[in-house]
Amino acid sequence: MLRLRRVEPAAALLSDRATYHDRLIFHTPEWLAFVAECQGAEPVLATVHDDGALMGHFTGLVTKKYGLRILGSPMAGWTTSYQGFNLRPGVSRRAAMKALIPFAFDDLGCAHLEIRDRALTEDDLGGLGFQWDAAPTAVIDLNPDEDALFGAMASACRRNIRKAAKSGVTIEEVHGDPAFAEEFYDQLRDVFAKQNLVPTYSVERVKSLIRHLEPAGRILLLRARDPEGRSIATAVLPWYHRTMYFWGGASYREHQHLRPNETLIWHALRWAKAREATEFDFVGGNAYKTKYGTVEVPVPWARRSRSPLVARLRDAAKQGFALKQRTAARLAGVRSDS
Known part of the structure; x- marks a missing residue:
């Protein structure tokens, strides 16, 4: 027993x-x-x-x-x-x-x-x-090669990633930037505003997460910039052992036509795969995630x-x-x- x-x-x-x-x-x-x-x-x-x-x-x-x-x-x-x-x-x-x-x-x-x-x-x-309660999550198997991962995405998702590249959207990996948490949170407020809501946590939680995980090298922070160099989207992605997690992503609505969000995810998938992670976990099963070629996993x-x-x-x-x-x-x- x-x-x-x-x-x-x-x-x-x-x-x-x-x-x-x-x-x-x-x-x-x-x-x-x-x-x-x-x-x-x-x-x-x-x-x-x-x-x-x-x-x-x-x-x-x-x-x-x-x-x-x-x-x-x-x-x-x-x-x-x-x-x-x-x-x-x-x-x-x-x-x-x-x-x-x-x-x-x-x-x-x-x-x-x-x-x-x-x-x-x-x-x-x-x-x-x-x-x-049924609480499924959406995951991507990172074992296939990059061409297979890209091909598993919905055609519209692939087009959006190519469009972002042609539009001059660039992705940068952020290290030791004390302004990143506030930047992410400002974009997150804009995401919630679209649904007449406000974020469910404060910016202090974002700062705490980064403060505890960044020194151990267990978090990837990404920023998307438009051709003029403005920050238009961000992502917070903890990772450890064999899995990377989508903890949070945000973007300004006025720049979403440049498709920075899909480009952020594509960068994260390749980054995690290069470090021998075998799974990307979206932490939830929302329908919009299926365009990335996810599989739903039940987790009660x-x-x-x-x-x-x-x-x-x-x-x-x-x-x-x-x-x-x-x-x-x-x-x-x-x-x-x-």
């Missing part, structure tokens, strides 16, 4: 975690420091044991809402895609999920648990008291509460966040360009 045991982040344990094939950037100390800083959360690392033998690791963070302790691995709104477990080959994720329940509610004293594990399936959750977002009251509080908080965002947009005077 598997059991979880909370541990301190000792160097030996962190080194062992970094050997697992299913390791992701969201399991790294740098990412945990970023989430902890932005969410006021407490990182939780645990080892997974079977009769004393080390079988894997668990990653999460504990935060407080309404005075209740909540274990997120991760929580919605943390701009973190997946956490959950790193397990040795052959170890059952269902068994690990079963062991997580007493760890979260008894050992940590939490009232609510949420988890999104990249290797978790709905079959792993049945009968364990979890509710879950599971949750379990100690009581029905806590579950209702969680749902009310989610609805309240959506209302707060719409209200903030109205107060900011955001208007559609339609």
Whole structure:
């Protein structure tokens, strides 16, 4: 029977975690420091044991809402895609999920648990008291050569990339630029304004992400310039091990006819492939991403509460966040360009 045991982040344990094939950037100390800083959360690392033998690791963070302790691995709104477990080959994720329940509610004293594990399936959750939402993501296999990757894109997408090149759009890789976060965020506001909304996080989160990941070389920052040298689009792309992630992209609407967004993605795909990454994860399954030749991968977002009251509080908080965002947009005077 598997059991979880909370541990301190000792160097030996962190080194062992970094050997697992299913390791992701969201399991790294740098990412945990970023989430902890932005969410006021407490990182939780645990080892997974079977009769004393080390079988894997668990990653999460504990935060407080309404005075209740909540274990997120991760929580919605943390701009973190997946956490959950790193397990040795052959170890059952269902068994690990079963062991997580007493760890979260008894050992940590939490009232609510949420988890999104990249290797978790709905079959792993049945009968364990979890509710879950389908939360698929769109990915690109980077193993084919560049010609095959380009050919897998929709014809319109390929035309847009060629158009950007002919129009004089250039892509630059950004390093150590303190102005980049503000630049990205200004463009992001313009993206949200198109839908009468405002960004769901502040510019400080962007700065925190860059501050924690850039020194470790785990983030690619890209800027697209028009022929006059003006910044017209940006992208924020964390990467680690075998995967690059699309954390955020933004552009000014008045320059979108130059098609900088597709060119940014194409540059990122080639950059990641050159560094032996095997997957590009768009972190979500929006329909517009299919033009890049993506494949949809199911990743359930599971949750379990100690009581029905806590579950209702969680749902009310989610609805309240959506209302707060719409209200903030109205107060900011955001208007559609339609």
